[in-house]
Amino acid sequence: xxxxxxxxxxxxxxxxxxxxxxxxxxDNSHVALAxxxxxxxxxxxxxxxxxATLGIQFDALxxxxxxxxxxxxxxxxNELNSDHAQIMRGEGRRWExxxxxxxxxxxSIPEQIYDISVSVSTSELQKCLxxxxxxxxxxxxxxxxxxxxxxxxxxxxxxxxxxxDVDI
Numbered sequence: 012x013x014x015x016x017x018x019x020x021x022x023x024x025x026x027x028x029x030x031x032x033x034x035x036x037x038d039n040s041h042v043a044l045a046x047x048x049x050x051x052x053x054x055x056x057x058x059x060x061x062x063a064t065l066g067i068q069f070d071a072l073x074x075x076x077x078x079x080x081x082x083x084x085x086x087x088x089n090e091l092n093s094d095h096a097q098i099m100r101g102e103g104r105r106w107e108x109x110x111x112x113x114x115x116x117x118x119s120i121p122e123q124i125y126d127i128s129v130s131v132s133t134s135e136l137q138k139c140l141x142x143x144x145x146x147x148x149x150x151x152x153x154x155x156x157x158x159x160x161x162x163x164x165x166x167x168x169x170x171x172x173x174x175x176d177v178d179i
Contacts, residue, residue: 020045020069022111027089028062035120046120055084065089065096066111075106127155130178139172146170155179 023036023045031050037043051057075098079085089096089110098106139161143151148165157179162171 019043022066022068025065025067026062027059027065029059031057044120063089063091067096067108068111071108075108078104127179129155129159131159131174135174135176139174142172143170 019038020036021039023034026033026035029051031048031053034045034047036045076085079100083100086099087096088099094110095107096110098108140151143161143163145167146163146165146169147167148163150163152162154160154162158173158175159177159179160171160173163169
């Protein structure tokens, strides 16, 4: 997800609480809002006794995560009122990321009801978005019926990427 969005959102507040992790980020022009929620069950181990908000730069986090393999387990720790977060991978890898000021209030998102819900693998989604990224489009159109189709019309040309093996 970071690879696909790091040009739009330079940083975000990562809000950890007993109910899981929430990330909400607004692009610089305040047009696009990204929202991600991960429940504790999404992690092999999750412990957070009280709410903590960490302002994290996407490029710094992406640098650390790019060094990880698909089967690696990472640990993120933060001491209360600390100005950095520690990320560990295995015995011999440790990073300290400087945290940004997280004074922004948490953006609430009104409840939405959607006509279609799609489940796709993150690797396939990343492949589709990477294939279209270089065409220089400002927007991406997503259509779904018996498959999902992403299309762009950018200053370098047009492109489409379809995903047929999805649960709609």
